[in-house]
Amino acid sequence: MSVIEVRDLSLARGGERVLHHVSLSIEEGEVLMVIGPSGGGKSSLLRCLNRLEEPAPDTVFLRGQDITTIPVTTLRCRVGMVFQKTAVFGGTVAENIAYGPRARGKTLSRDEIARLMKLAALDADLIDRPARELSGGQEQRLAVARALANQPEVLLLDEPTSALDPVATKHVEASLQSLREQLGLTMVWVSHAVEQARRVGDRVLFLDEGRVVSVGAAQAMLDAESADPRLKAFMEGQEPARAKAGPGAA
Amino acid sequence: MEILNDLFGGDLFAGLGDLSRVLLAMLFVAVAALISRWQRADLEKDLFWATVRSFVQLIAIGYLLELIFQQDNPVWTLLLLGVMVLIAARTTGRRGENTPRATLIALVSIGFGTALTIGVLVLLDVFAFTPQAIIPIGGMIVGNAMTTATLVIVRLSDDLAAQRNEVETKLALGATGRQASLTQFRRALQSAMVPIIDTTKTVGLIKLPGAMTGMILAGASPIEAVQLQLIVMYMLVGANTFTGLSAAFLTYRAFFSPAQQLRVVGQP
Structure with a gap:
């Protein structure tokens, strides 16, 4: 059974359709990269998977169960999310990481917090540091540790490296890869960087104007020779940006 | 003439x-x-x-x-108070254009704050339910409640829009709308209550307030005037708190769907 299955999902906002009949499935332990141009519906799709946007009933399933029938706070613990721009809350790194469990009346021990920091490749010495003093890359790894505190089955990543420099991008990618190896975590990773999709994705889904244009194994699909014309145009449009920012830049 | x-x-x-x-x-x-x-x-x-x-x-x-x-009939007094509340709610509702159902929220919160405060004052026999007492007192309460409701509604809706990323991050971590907007809720309430709290702290030191001034000008003794002024100040603190709390509660509720999704004007 797929971890997440989307069946014929459409979404309208302000009278305008942002997703058109999207269907896909995500398997256990898989990293699915969702790529496409800005405004193509990538973030809207991701937000439907944890009900930050409301999908119609019987369109999104978590392990076979319609997500609109799962209590929403439970769903969001099972399907964690890391945003493009990390919102760092007031207080220490430890307090930030413990936010999710605390919202449900649970306390995390310092050992548990330290373990989560290690999983997210965050230096243990930072545990009592005011979270707002962290660098951009550290903030993103804090966001990962914070999401992991809820013990999610799926991690949604909404362009987590797009605001980072190439070095910080590599660190975040490495920590997420390591997470996948250690925990077998399923990830849906939105990116607009083709090179990143090639580096970290098992499969790639190309979304344009709210429609699934193509989906397939990362290497095969991103092979320029066989690519769909729209995907090819998207990839070619990225070339100058990639050359300027260097590999791994989002 | x-x-x-x-x-x-x-x-x-x-x-x-x-x-x-x-x-x-x-x-x-x-x-x-x-x-x-x-x-x-x-x-x-x-x-x-x-x-x-x-x-x-x-x-x-x-x-x-x-x-x-x-008139002997208290209905006239209640009617005038109702009109005052309606005008105040409409004024506040116009200011809160980014808040869903702002006029209704203002109507309920100003009405609640006014009714509760006047009800307590009358029940405790601080004032008799006569038009001479209730209408001027009601006017003061409604005017202050309107300012508080406006400040709460506008500040809370502005902060929820400006800090949408923070609020949605908390929602995505499993928080309820109430938990996710707690920081903004507190800030809105605190900022709306600051004027009345500061006025209460400095009353008599910086200026002699209106009710007291009026009584002294009308020939009452300063001690009598002070007594009435204290009642008015505490009454306004109570009315503003009731109104502010109910406005903040209703405003935050208006911004979250039953599925704990943040509804903000200008959502991408």
Whole structure:
């Protein structure tokens, strides 16, 4: 059974359709990269998977169960999310990481917090540091540790490296890869960087104007020779940006 | 005035006493308008209309109060209070244009704050339920409650829009809408309560407040005036708190769907 299955999902906002009949499935332990141009519906799709946007009933399933029938706070613990721009809350790194469990009346021990920091490749010495003093890359790894505190089955990543420099991008990618190896975590990773999709994705889904244009194994699909014309145009449009920012830049 | 009396026949201003003092006071406005013109501050038109409106509104309410004070039926008092609450809610609702159902929220919160405060004052026998007591007291409460409701609604909706990323991050971590907007809820309430708290802290040190000044001018002893002023201050703190809390509660609720999704105007 797929971890997440989307069946014929459409979404309208302000009278305008942002997703058109999207269907896909995500398997256990898989990293699915969702790529496409800005405004193509990538973030809207991701937000439907944890009900930050409301999908119609019987369109999104978590392990076979319609997500609109799962209590929403439970769903969001099972399907964690890391945003493009990390919102760092007031207080220490430890307090930030413990936010999710605390919202449900649970306390995390310092050992548990330290373990989560290690999983997210965050230096243990930072545990009592005011979270707002962290660098951009550290903030993103804090966001990962914070999401992991809820013990999610799926991690949604909404362009987590797009605001980072190439070095910080590599660190975040490495920590997420390591997470996948250690925990077998399923990830849906939105990116607009083709090179990143090639580096970290098992499969790639190309979304344009709210429609699934193509989906397939990362290497095969991103092979320029066989690519769909729209995907090819998207990839070619990225070339100058990639050359300027260097590999791994989002 | 005599010309007007001749024109309309009878003593048109009989209930007003000597209006010459009011007209003399208007000289201040005339001087302000002259200064504005001299300094090209472009305030003359606003000053003129503010003066005309305040004159007409207060004279009209004076006659209306005379009429209601002569009635025995408390329904008239309640009706006037209701009209005050409606006007206040409409004013606040216009300010809170980014908040869903802002006028309804304002109506409920101002109405609740006013009803609760007046109810407690009457039940505890601080004031009798007479139009002479309840209408001026109600006016003070509604006016203050309107300011508080506006500050809460506008601040909370602005903060939820500006800090949407933080709120949605908390929602995505499994927080409820209430938990996710707690910081913004507290800030809105605190900022709305600061004026009345500061006024209460400094009362008597910086200025003598309105009710007390009025009583002393009317010949009451300063101690009597202070007693009434203390009642008014504490009453307003209570009314503002009830209104602020209910406005904040209803506003945050208006921004979250039953599935704990943040609804913000201008959502991408």
